[in-house]
Amino acid sequence: MRTVVLAVSVFVSAVFAGQLAAADAAPSEPFSAEQIAAATILRDQASAGSGAYAIVESLTTEVGQRMAGSPADARAVAWAEAKFRALGFDRVILQPVRFPVWVRGAESAEVVSPAPQSFAITALGWSSATPADGVTAEVVGFPDLEALRAADAGQVRGRIVYLTHAMQRRRDGGGYSKAVEIRSAGAEIAGSKGALAVLIRSVGTDSHRLPHTGGGISFSQISNQPAALKRAIEVSDGSYVALTAVPAAALSVPDADQVERLLKLAQPLVVRLKIEARIGAEYTSHNVIGEITGRELPDEYVVIGGHLDSWDLGTGAIDDGAGVAITMAAGALIAKAPQRPRRSVRVVAFANEEQGIFGGRAYAGRADAARHVAAAESDFGAGRIYRFDSRVDPAHLPAVRQIMQVLFPLGIEAGGNEARGGPDVGGLLKSGVPMFELRQDGSDYFDLHHTADDTLDKIDPLALDQNVAAYVAFTWLAADVLPALKAPAP
Amino acid sequence: MRTVVLAVSVFVSAVFAGQLAAADAAPSEPFSAEQIAAATILRDQASAGSGAYAIVESLTTEVGQRMAGSPADARAVAWAEAKFRALGFDRVILQPVRFPVWVRGAESAEVVSPAPQSFAITALGWSSATPADGVTAEVVGFPDLEALRAADAGQVRGRIVYLTHAMQRRRDGGGYSKAVEIRSAGAEIAGSKGALAVLIRSVGTDSHRLPHTGGGISFSQISNQPAALKRAIEVSDGSYVALTAVPAAALSVPDADQVERLLKLAQPLVVRLKIEARIGAEYTSHNVIGEITGRELPDEYVVIGGHLDSWDLGTGAIDDGAGVAITMAAGALIAKAPQRPRRSVRVVAFANEEQGIFGGRAYAGRADAARHVAAAESDFGAGRIYRFDSRVDPAHLPAVRQIMQVLFPLGIEAGGNEARGGPDVGGLLKSGVPMFELRQDGSDYFDLHHTADDTLDKIDPLALDQNVAAYVAFTWLAADVLPALKAPAP
DSSP states (O other): OHHHHHHHHHHHHHHSOHHHHHHHHSOSSOSOHHHHHHHHHHHHHHHTOOSHHHHHHHHHHHTOOOOTTSHHHHHHHHHHHHHHHHTTOSEEEEEEEEEOOEEEEEEEEEEEESSOEEEOEEEOBTOOOOOTTOEEEEEEEESSHHHHHHSOHHHHTTSEEEEOOOOOOOTTOTTHHHHHHHHHHHHHHHHHTTOSEEEEEOSOSOOSSOOOOOBSSOHHHHHSOOTTOTTOEEOTTSOEEOOOSSOEEEEOHHHHHHHHHHHTSSSOOEEEEEEEEEEOOOEEEEEEEEEEOOSSEEEEEEEEEEESOOOSSSOOIIIIIHHHHHHHHHHHHHHHSSSOOSEEEEEEEESOOTTTOHHHHHHHTSTTGGGEEEEEEOOSOSSOEEEEEEEOOGGGHHHHHHHHHHHGGGTOEEOOSOOOOOTTTGGGGGGTOOEEEEEEOOTTHHHHTTSTTOSGGGOOHHHHHHHHHHHHHHHHHHHHOSSOOOOOOO | OHHHHHHHHHHHHHHSOHHHHHHHHSOSSOSOHHHHHHHHHHHHHHHTOOSHHHHHHHHHHHTOOOOTTSHHHHHHHHHHHHHHHHTTOSEEEEEEEEEOOEEEEEEEEEEEESSOEEEOEEEOBTOOOOOTTOEEEEEEEESSHHHHHHSOHHHHTTSEEEEOOOOOOOTTOTTHHHHHHHHHHHHHHHHHTTOSEEEEEOSOSOOSSOOOOOBSSOHHHHHSOOTTOTTOEEOTTSOEEOOOSSOEEEEOHHHHHHHHHHHTSSSOOEEEEEEEEEEOOOEEEEEEEEEEOOSSEEEEEEEEEEESOOOSSSOOIIIIIHHHHHHHHHHHHHHHSSSOOSEEEEEEEESOOTTTOHHHHHHHTSTTGGGEEEEEEOOSOSSOEEEEEEEOOGGGHHHHHHHHHHHGGGTOEEOOSOOOOOTTTGGGGGGTOOEEEEEEOOTTHHHHTTSTTOSGGGOOHHHHHHHHHHHHHHHHHHHHOSSOOOOOOO
16 A cells, blocks of 8 residues: 555656645545544543543652752653553663753842842742842832843843733743743843843742742753853753853742832832852753554654653643653553554653753754654643644645544644644754644643642643543554655755 | 610610510611611722722731731831821720740751652741751651541651641631641640641642641630640730640641652651741730720720731731721721711721730720620631621610611621621620621632732732721711610620
8 A cells, every 4th residue: 555655656746846746645535444443442542541640640749840950850760761661662762861950049039128028939940149148139120121121221230120021821822932031031131231130020820929930041042152151051962051141030920019019119129139059060861762663664753752850849740740641641552552553653751851952952863863754742731632733744734634533522623734843842843854733721831830839739630631632643643644744845 | 866765775674674675675777867878878988999908908018928026017017007097097006915926937848758859838836846957757647636536646656647637618718617626736636646746738728839827726725824735835914825746837738639649659658847936035016906086985986907917928918918908998988987976986906816816815805895885807808798797685686687788788698696706806705795797708718828828919909898898887887876786695
């Protein structure tokens, strides 16, 4: 069957050129009824009880927080290796991932005048430290980065900059990009104008006294040599890291409200901020790769996964224990299915996503990167999937439509063909790997994201099952389809 | 008018005896149409914008947390005095209230084995301290006090007792009494069986990583000489305090869940608990009493109020900034009304309710206690009032029914005649003061109670206005009625 299709493809390609040729290269219904039936059975098995909740319960209970490079990192790796074996994966690969470690210490912020009181804060990842006795200065507020960029240095110099922007709640998390820019660029801009420190309103949509941490520098500052940053430290993998230009911390949302009320009082607001933080020794963690060997094309891969590391404040249940559990459970169902798909399936528990996507970048650098035919990751919490997006050559849209028909009864709608994949698998884009996004409802995600409140009780087991149902059907079909899915021409 | 009514009362009392006589002693409609109209105008003024939100905003912003005996205590007293004056009260009385101070220090709990991780905890009020390097011991769980009481000392000795009881959510807060018993008696019982420390599931209905503090000893241990308690310390007011028998702390609800999961694992759960806490020097705070002088009977009083102190974790917005603001705003409306009621109205911001009802007990000991004709307090958050309860001689139920008619349009229903008043005004019961309870919807109260999350953003200004509307109408009528309301015969 496969030979015939390829022969037709070669013939048609010889006659027509460009996208039209590609569109004709694959059959209009690439999946047989048997393939759809096999995926449907897996989907319904998952819906009836996927086991994902037990996996995330085990991870968050027996390991708990697992910040990259912390003592829990190795325990998490050992947990993932053992769990893949227990779930019936054929092979477990530990891919070393080396990175510098940012170490959080004590942190506090308190009003010196006019109304002494303490704030709930947390240092942003890669924050630099204050002197031991803290930074004590007047607070000056700016609504966003544009206002800070436009400010005279005289307004900022010697002060603590406070950035007030409040993230908007949206199902697709669309409020995050503007808010996260403040988190990742605020310290650099404020520092360049002589500020002593930066406080931001937490990038979050809740109203609890639990501040949201998250990287305080941008990805580009980590991955490229930042010529302008004299603080850059070269890491053994050739990338660079730097502590923030000035100490940077997030206030919980109610504390941000309080700062804004205090700024309206007649007297200047003077705050003392103390942050202990440092870069520790480099650390070697591992991407933990669970593999199910394909029956015909074992050297071609569909990869799904989540990241194993978490921030240190919660137990990383929704970020990203859920993603690890969803994809592990999907893989386990495939491992136990009567027939393996043609290609191999990999479920990856990625190392250190939070502090610089070190695991994802290492995975994208593997020699087998170009032999992946599909990639997707689960890293947006534990809400239900509502939309399925692809990034395939248009010739393969019929396959996407058939996959979509299997997903539709799960309450999932068809998306577009411009998926980027996400942080951990997105690095495979440059190797021409087709990308997929199984988009989750993130309405509540930023209530919990990067806070102490990211704990198991926030997860609905039924929603997790729905996720597994979608992942297992998609993964099985993507690993079994002929011809192999291809990405759009660059 | 008053003279005539009293004459009838004396005549009828002479003819009939007992309750029937009392029932006939007051007219069937003691309030005139003019009185009802005056109260209705005040009610509707409050509903249209009572100013209470601005008061609680001012208190929680300009003072913040105000734990009794902390440096913020005096700032809170100064704030209340100034606020009463600014709101147009005729007189402000500072009644000294002396009490010992419990001082919280650093506190932490972490799993030593099998799965190292830290818990979000907070010491209970009056907790004793652990040794500086903490208490490290196996955790043994009990569902409630009955199970702990029934346990052999051999199960408990040398261990950390964990009490698992989960508080139930109810509108009237009905789940609190069983849960609070665990908080206030757990350490004593566990200590008597040789436990090294006690951890309890927070007395709360939320699922956030914000533990609920609250007194770890019972009121009777504070107010009476506890012969059995060798740790008792006599205070200058003649009462006693004692640190808990063993160190006692609350786990946040998600951490309690986590402990329960860890207890199900095969290996023993060993935890290290560190609590710094001590009794400091005695402190003199003040009940701050705002008074509006009555036009005919200035030496008779209606008292309403809330407590000025808060726990230290939040800013005490709902506990009890809201109660202070509601009753202050009600008083302010009466102060500005065209005519004062016959009797004086007092709004009291009570000192140190949280750690032993010191302010309420001091108020009940005043020489003028028996000259109060009605008492009510607001200390159940910022939810809407849904029910009005009294404790009056049955002869005065017609007055209660007329007050109820003014409250009914606010969504308030009639309650019973067995009101106890509440912690701060309840001490007036023994002086024969009629009690009232304006019961608030407490469905969400124990999500926030005694946590860091007790902050201004949790308050709905419109619900606050509804509270003020009820308080101002009730207070004005109770202060103006003839004859004076009386409590039931003992």
